Amino acid sequence: MLTQTPSQTVGPFFYDALIALGKPFVPTLVRDGAQGQRILIVGTVLDGDGVPVPDAMIEIWQADTNGYHNHPADPNYAKADPNFSGLGRCDTVNEGCFEFQTVKPGRVEGQAPHVNVRVFSRGMLIHANTRMYFGDEAAANADDAVLSLVPMDRRDTLIATLLPSNGLPTYRFNLVLKGKGETVFFTP
Amino acid sequence: MTIKQLLSRINWKGQPKYLHPAYTSTLKRAPQQPLIPLPHTLSELTGPVYGTSDIGPLDHDLTRNAVRNGQPIGERIIVTGRVLDDSGSTVPNALLEVWQANACGRYIHKVDQHDAPLDPNFTGAGRVLTNAKGEYRFITIKPGAYPWRNHLNAWRPQHIHFSVFGANIMSRLVTQMYFPGDPLLALDPIYNSIDDEAARQRLISSYAHDVTQPEWALGYRFDIVLCGSKMTVFE
Numbered sequence: 001m002l003t004q005t006p007s008q009t010v011g012p013f014f015y016d017a018l019i020a021l022g023k024p025f026v027p028t029l030v031r032d033g034a035q036g037q038r039i040l041i042v043g044t045v046l047d048g049d050g051v052p053v054p055d056a057m058i059e060i061w062q063a064d065t066n067g068y069h070n071h072p073a074d075p076n077y078a079k080a081d082p083n084f085s086g087l088g089r090c091d092t093v094n095e096g097c098f099e100f101q102t103v104k105p106g107r108v109e110g111q112a113p114h115v116n117v118r119v120f121s122r123g124m125l126i127h128a129n130t131r132m133y134f135g136d137e138a139a140a141n142a143d144d145a146v147l148s149l150v151p152m153d154r155r156d157t158l159i160a161t162l163l164p165s166n167g168l169p170t171y172r173f174n175l176v177l178k179g180k181g182e183t184v185f186f187t188p
Numbered sequence: 189m190t191i192k193q194l195l196s197r198i199n200w201k202g203q204p205k206y207l208h209p210a211y212t213s214t215l216k217r218a219p220q221q222p223l224i225p226l227p228h229t230l231s232e233l234t235g236p237v238y239g240t241s242d243i244g245p246l247d248h249d250l251t252r253n254a255v256r257n258g259q260p261i262g263e264r265i266i267v268t269g270r271v272l273d274d275s276g277s278t279v280p281n282a283l284l285e286v287w288q289a290n291a292c293g294r295y296i297h298k299v300d301q302h303d304a305p306l307d308p309n310f311t312g313a314g315r316v317l318t319n320a321k322g323e324y325r326f327i328t329i330k331p332g333a334y335p336w337r338n339h340l341n342a343w344r345p346q347h348i349h350f351s352v353f354g355a356n357i358m359s360r361l362v363t364q365m366y367f368p369g370d371p372l373l374a375l376d377p378i379y380n381s382i383d384d385e386a387a388r389q390r391l392i393s394s395y396a397h398d399v400t401q402p403e404w405a406l407g408y409r410f411d412i413v414l415c416g417s418k419m420t421v422f423e
Contacts, residue, residue: 001196001199001274001275001417002272002274002275002276002413003199003202003274003384003386003387003390003413004198004199004202004203004274004387004390004413004414004415005361005363005387005390005391005412005413005414006202006203006204006363006382006387006388006390006391007203007204007361007362007363008204008349008362008363008364008378008379008381008391009211009213009362009364009378010349010351010362011349011364012297012299012300013287013289013295013297013299013300013349014287014349014351015297016287016295016296016297016311016312016313017285017286017287017312017313017314017349017351018285018287018351020313021285021313021315023242024236024238024242025285047216047217048215048216048217048218049216051216053217055299059360061231061234061235061236061357062231063230063231069230069231069234070236070237071234071235071236071237071356072237073193073230073233073234073356074230074233074234085236086234086236087235087236108229108230108231109229109230111229111231114231116231116232116357118360120362121217122213122217123211123213123214123215123216123217123218124206124214124217124218125204125205125206125208125211125214125378125381126203126204126206127360127362128206128219129226131231145227146226146227146229149224149225149227150224154221177216177217177218177219178216178217178218178219178220179220182219182220182221183219184221184224185219185221185223185224186223186224186225186226187197187198187223187224187225187226188198188223188360
């Protein structure tokens with residue numbers, strides 16, 4: 001095997017290249033005609049002192065409403081929603097907050113609906129990798145093979161809360177990089 | 189017996205740890221709890237697919253993509269290389285995003301307060317896609333070193349930031365490319381966050397005279413090796 005190129009921090013100065021240039025790297029995963037229940041995912045990135053991190057970048061990757069991915073490794077590639085991108089990216093310039101417009105994903109290989117989440121920031125030499133599950137899917141979450149790998153007392157860090165809302169269903173998912181309530185991170 | 193596709197994983201021997209106290213910003217941002225090994229489901233075996241329609245015609249040329257009233261100041265360079273996975277296979281259609289300081293060591297970013305001039309004809313941001321043979325090539329200005337406040341008299345070595353999307357989401361990489369012979373490398377806590385010498389060397393580009401174009405620009409070669417190569421497992 002070849003030696004892999006190591007990770008280095010994204011640093012503080014990525015905004016003009018990774019955010020401002022826009023498409024295809026935007027926080028909206030849906031186009032007109034996208035199938036499924038549209039939702040918002042909102043959250044704040046917090047450091048070890050509980051202070052919001054205003055220079056992080058969050059990327060999400062998820063299946064469409066039917067649990068299909070627009071990628072050839074998915075046996076249902078041909079059936080994936082052409083109006084759904086699967087990948088979203090958002091900065092946290094606004095006091096550590098991020099917001100994605102997406103759809104609630106379908107089940108993938110029997111897993112509970114989930115969104116893959118990556119955190120990049122100054123002070124992180126390698127990105128952090130986690131998953132967001134949905135608070136209103138308690139039965140599916142209880143059977144999920146990946147959640148079952150997580151110590152019971154830390155699982156709640158992976159479960160987004162459905163907020164009261166008059167508009168789109170909105171889920172809150174905070175990311176705590178360190179310390180009390182530290183989000184469960186998986187191998188990147 | 190079933191046949192299962194898996195992906196090669198990150199080799200921690202050649203990666204930085206989250207906590208590296210010499211880089212002081214890691215102190216408040218490094219997760220402390222043990223990482224949980226993530227099984228490879230279709231959520232991990234897939235990832236975004238990009239193509240030429242995602243790239244603009246001048247995205248690969250940082251000496252032209254932000255021109256307002258002239259050419260950017262500095263040493264014009266060509267950076268080229270291949271994106272491979274760790275099995276040695278080339279990765280076509282990998283999307284690379286690059287960003288960097290200008291020749292004076294100043295980023296366009298508004299938070300950068302280094303007392304060095306901005307260049308009105310240079311934003312230091314670009315994108316490039318690998319071709320069918322996994323090769324990429326972009327044109328830019330050699331970035332300057334710049335000071336940061338990590339410790340007294342701290343200077344970052346000259347570098348170009350890279351963000352890479354490979355064949356699946358588990359091969360996602362953000363890294364930095366350095367230049368050969370830079371005396372600041374030995375003093376840089378970010379570069380030295382990697383213990384393994386062979387892995388560290390992966391971050392240093394090489395001068396490539398065959399890439400250099402006469403009367404025009406010097407060439408540097410920088411190959412990128414991603415994890416996430418396909419492994420077939422028989423169970």
